[in-house]
Each structure stands twice: as structure tokens, then as C-alpha cells.
Amino acid sequence: MNKSTLRKAFTLIELLTVISIIAILAGVAVPALQHAVKVGKMTSAMNSARQIGMSLKMYSGDNDGNYPIKQNSYGEDIVTSNDAFRSLIPSYLDTEKIFTVPGSKAGPSADEQIDDAAHILQPGENHWAFVSGLNSTSKSNWPLIADHTDGSGNYTTQEGAYGGTWGGTNAVVVYADISAHILPLSGTGNQRYLPRPDDKTKNALSVNEYMGDSVQLLEPAH
Template sequence: MKTAFTLIELLVVIAIIAILSAILFPVFARAKQSAKSTSDLSNAKQVGTAVKMYLNDNDDQMPIFYAYNSIPPAGQPGHKGVEVLLAPYCKNTAVFKSPFDDGGPFTAIDVPGSTSYWNAYGSSYRFTSCMYTVVAGESTSNNVPLTSSHDVTDTEVEFPSETRIMRLEMYPFFDKSQDVGCAKYGYDCAPPYNYYQTWDSSGGPLIFADSHAKHISNSTQFDQSRVDPQGHMSGEATTNPSSFDGLWYGICD
């Protein structure tokens, strides 16, 4: 004859399920994050390859610099972005979207209704300005035409495997809890123009001039990446008055 579960037996089963859930859910969460990080790095590598292919077709000259142009926003006719120039060398422009990109306060202000940097500006990856060709009157940043020009060619980059041409827009070490007073990176202390938001808590990719990409996890790795053809490091001191923080980061990022 079948007997029903006693209350104690039922409680034991519930306790076992709770213990298994507590063990397995973090494992599943880490596996999901790891898969997204792998996809992020894969996208970055494809973008690096696209830049190299562009160089082969354009006498080694780096693409024209554009950044954060939202009039019109990405995907609309007339939008200006580096990703537009690189699109013929990619399977699709989705490679410019990080799986962690869920936008931030700044995108909501600049492009109401946008759900990501990719959706608003065309890329989750920020372009290192000193590594691109700037054409006065044509190059634009935040919809404003730039007034000076400079050419950058692949052949003049002294340390291609160490010089970044793009990076993930948001890193965990940009947070004000790590960048005290926002003195170095300046991302998280000035509402309503505050545009920092944590994406991947483990870090994110850098894309280099030789087309390879790698995942970085801390500010030391970021600061030691080079940011211009001459090989200045991001965290290297400078007396250039255009640097807001006294570092090459403030000039080229």
C-alpha cells in the first residue's frame, strides 16, 4: 500500500532542492558570462580583421575618424561612423555590438529610446582617436565637425601588437569605486552627463593595430596599452594641455 510523504520527508526534499539550486545557479551564471565574454572577444577579433582588410584596400591609411554621432543615429541613412566604412569587410555590423552592451545614462539622454551604444552610435567599441585619420570638416565627434587634420598609416605604427585601435566602451575599473574621484578616466562623477555603466564585470577586449584582440581585466593592462603611432602608453604622463588628466589617455581616448 502506497503511503504519502510525511511532512519531514517533504521538507528534506525541499532542502535538497534548495541546496542544489544554491550550488548550480552560480555555476550557470558564470557559464553564461563566460560564453558572452567569448563572443565579445570573437567580435573584437573580427573587427580587427576588418580594419586590416580596409588598410589593404586603402594604401595602409587608417579609416576616417568618427565618434558618437547620433544625428542621424546608427542604421539611418547619412549616419557617420567608422563602422560604416568597415561594413564591407564584415559579415554584418552586428560584430560591432558587444553582448554586454546595454547602453548607459548618456545614450538615454543623447538618443532617447536607444537600448545600447551600438543602437545609438553604431559600435560598442570606442575608437582610439590618435590612431585614425582625421579630416577637418568631415570627421565628426558628438555631431560636431573636427577642425584639425592628421593622417595615420599602418606603416608608421611603431608597436602594432601593443597599440590599441579600439576598446570596449565600458570597463569595471572605470567605476568611481575604483577610479577614486574619477581623476584618471573621468567617467562616473558628473551627472547628468554621467555615462558610465558596468557591462562585463570581468573586463573586456582591446583591439590592436596588428588586428589581434585580447581580454583585459584590470587598469594596469589598460594603462600599458599604447595609444598613438609613436607608442605613448595610455597611462603615461604628458604635459600636453589638451589632456584633461595629464595622461596620454586624456588625449587619445
């Protein structure tokens, strides 16, 4: 083998080596980047949920310590979390966008029509579930606001489905003390759940089991 042929062989080997290294680095970098993007989205959602919680706190200060229950500020029966949160606009919040999460099945976007009560937080404009029946003196580690679920209080690994916003890995929650968190979920498959602080084997959103019959988990309007 002459020097020219040998050099070409080495060049090919070097090229294949570089390609292999790039492929390996890409395999590591892409998942890391995807995770970073997801964490960024969850953090943004958590900050929005915290602001909703702070607005609920202000509402309770004007309503004998109570959060929206039975009827909202417009005299409508509270059946969904949209109905409850409608009490906050425009007196405590001047935007619907804070109730949305891009990619959410329940509330991906809002049209910001808040001049007429009939248009405030219509179906598809609210991502968040709300625990109705709590007040400003409720236990600090009881959930008040959380990512909406699949309708049963559970989360799913199916991204794009109800309860699958974060792929069944985490949930954003605001507790009654208005502290906001991104927490890992427990359970398996499509039966993922937010663990209770006092008993990690139980679902924190099965609220009647430990908060009483007067408390109810309200999901967004579909």
C-alpha cells in the first residue's frame, strides 16, 4: 500500500470516527435539550399557577377567608374550575392567558375577551383544576390548584390527552399556603397520581378521602 492509499484509508477512518462521535453526542444532547425545554415550560406554568393562587388569596381576603364556592362573582353555579376562576377576572386578574398552558388538552390558549362575563374563561381557555371548598385557614399542605387530570384525579403518560400535559412524569401544584411546586408523580402507566404529603401511597387529588365531603376537585370545562 503506497502512502497515498494509506492516507486515504486513514482519512476515511477519521471521518467515520468523527461521525460516530457526533452521533453519540447528538444522542446525549437531544434528550437533554428536550428535558431542559420541558422543565422551562413546567416552570413557566408553575409561575402562572402561583399568580392564580395569589389572586385567590386576595379574593379570600375580601370574602371572609373563603375561596370561590357554590356561586361565582357573576351569580353562576360553580360546576367547573372555569366557573370558579371566573370570579378572579377582572377584579384580581386582567388576563385569561395566565390560565392557559401551551400544548394543554384542556386550555392551550385564550382569546382575552374579558369585557363580557359570558366570554370569560370559556371551554378551552383554562388548564387548571381547582379544589373547591377550601379557605384561607385550610391545612397548608392541601392542594388548591393543580394541572388538570384525566377526569378521575389521575394523570396519564399519553401526551396530548387530558391529564397528559407533562407525559405523566410531573405535576404542577399550588398548596393552600399558596406555595407552588413541580412534583414527581407516583403510580404506573395511565394511573399516575400526585402523592399526598402525609402518605405517598395515596392520591392527593382524591380530596374527599381526607378533606371531607364538602371539598371537591373541579376540572376545567371541555
